[in-house]
Amino acid sequence: DGKDSKKDSVVYLKKLLSVAKRSIEDLKQKLSDRDDLVERQDKLIQDIRKKHANVVELAKKAQGRIGELEERLRNVESDDEEVGEVCVPCGILIRVEQSDGPIWCLTKSRDDNGVVSLEWLDEQEVYSRVSDSELPFQVPALSLSAQDSSRVVENELKLEKEVAELKDKYRRFKVKAEISRKQKDAEIERLSDTNLKLKQNTIVNEDIQDQLEFSKKELDKLSHSQVESLKALQEVNQELVKVKAENRRLVKKQKEEVVKVPASPKRRNSTALLDQYSKLKREYDNYREHVLGVFEEKDAQVAALENRLNGSVEQPKKPQEKGRLSREHEKQQAVVERAYIKNILLKYMGAADVEKQVIEAALATALEFTPEEIQDVQKRRDANKSPAKEGWFGF
Secondary structure, X not given: OHHHHHHHHHXXXXXXXXXXXXXXXXXXXXXXXXXXXXXXHHHHHHHHHHHHHHHHHHHHHHHHHHHHHHHHHHHHHHHHHOOOOOOOEEEEEEEEEXXXXXXXEEEEEEOOOOOEEEEEEEHHHHHHHHOOOOOOOOOOOEXXXXXXXXXXXXXXXXXXXXXXXXXXXXXXXXXXXXXXXXXXXXXXXXXXXXHHHHHHHHHHHHHHHHHHXXXXXXXXXXXXXXXXXXXXXXXHHHHHHHHHHHHHHHHHHHHHHHHHOOOOOOOOOHHHHHHHHHHHHHHHHXXXXXXXXXXXXXXXXXXXXXXXXXXXXXXXOOHHHHHHHHHHHHHHHHHHHHHHHHXXXXXXXXXXXXXXXXXXXXXXXXXOOOHHHHHHHHHHHHHOOOHHHOOOOOO
């Protein structure tokens, strides 16, 4: 039964180990898939960031262009709102024809202090300030035609619209990027938890493998110990058989010695009877101690072998176990004493009157009669002269 339970535990551990290995392989595959997904998402985010950088660069350029145009517009408006002495133009730098409108001239003027200023003026305003039909300086050709001017205005409006659209796209992209970032953070956190669980499963797998190796080693040790215990048990059984045979031989020898004891005269003195009684008592005590010692030694060996076979460490005997062993020893002693007394009584019942004295001494030894009890019996036997009543039992 112990072998079967150990084999079942080993098989169970092997099955548990295989299940753990499969779980680890599945977790590794899932983690690899997650890593591929994260890598693809990172590439996509990098592409979006590059596109966003390009859009931001274009937006910056458009914003710069718009700033330049706004600066030029503010300059024109400030020149128109300027109040004070009207400067007489001393030259025209640029002439621009507005679509369905006047011709604008970027004029250069110099005040009394010699400070040069630039100002956008209508061509008619330039002639009115100079107060002459002919200008005292050379008039450059038109920088832009009416069509070019209208095209510039259209392009400006178009660029402003594109800038507004780019700003809106950038705002929406920023919102989407923030949502995607939070999702990726949550995914990374979940993958970190999965990785932690995978590491925990790896540690559990290693522990199971260590336990399996330890169980295999313990199983080998127990198998070796079981073989040795079986050998020792066989040796103990053989020794027990020898002891039992020796016991039977000693009992038989004692019976023969009791029968072969020479008959004592009826009038033998009490000193000789007491000496023989003491001798028989010593022999009986020695025999009894020898048999009990053998039984105790063999019982201890058998108990130790059973503990080793059951795979348990020998523990100190409890009081209940000691009481059980003592009761078993008492039963064994009672069996030995009954067998001994039975043999003596059988000899006594079939013995002659002279031999009964020796047998009675043996019975007194077995029953542990005191010297006072023996003297009392001797006195009553001396008082009773009837031969038919010399025996204790009336034989």
